[in-house]
Amino acid sequence: MTTPPDFACPCGSGHLLSACCGPFHAGQDAEPAPTAEALMRSRYSAYVLDRLDYLRATWHPGTRPAVLEPNEPGLRWLGLTVRHHKVLDADHAEVSFVARSKLGGRAHRLEEVSRFVREDGRWFYVDGDIGAPIGGSVSGRP
Structure with missing residues (x-):
């Protein structure tokens, strides 16, 4: 088996995937993301890479959908901007971000405040508010 080529991490950190989000994607025994922001960035990269x-x-079992669909053919993720990472307490945090994509020649923006919880040393995405400032109340997905 050959090693896949390394490239810039989709999360926008400026690092190579192998030195950024890639190690978190490595399976059951992978090192967990150390912060909610790192988890959010690695989840964005996972969306980009299907x-x-x-x-x-990394989706909390209490809110995880039964089925996750792969990206629509032709969808291109264009970038991620993390606006704010707010630590609420040792096991709860929020991350505000904007993710940009393009499909069928049309540009799209997803603005969300995502909520995260840490259980047994691992961060999980719980849910999020689309288009709301931190503390908002419109339900959405990262």
Whole structure:
């Protein structure tokens, strides 16, 4: 088996995937993301790379959908901007971000405040508010 080529991490950190989000995607025994922001960035990268197994593994079981669909053909993720990472307490945090994509020649923006919880040393995505400032109340997905 050959090693896949390394490239810039989709999360926008400026690092190579292998030195950024890639190690978090490495399966059950992978090092967990150390912060909610790192988890959110690695989940964005997983969306870009269609790593549905990682998305399921990092979605809290209480809110995880039964089925996750791969990206629509032709969808291009264009970038991620993290606006704010707010630590609420040792096991709860919020991350505000904007993710940009393009499909069928049309540009799209997803603005969300995502909520995260840490259980047994691992961060999980719980849910989010689309288009709301931190503390908003419109339900959505990262």
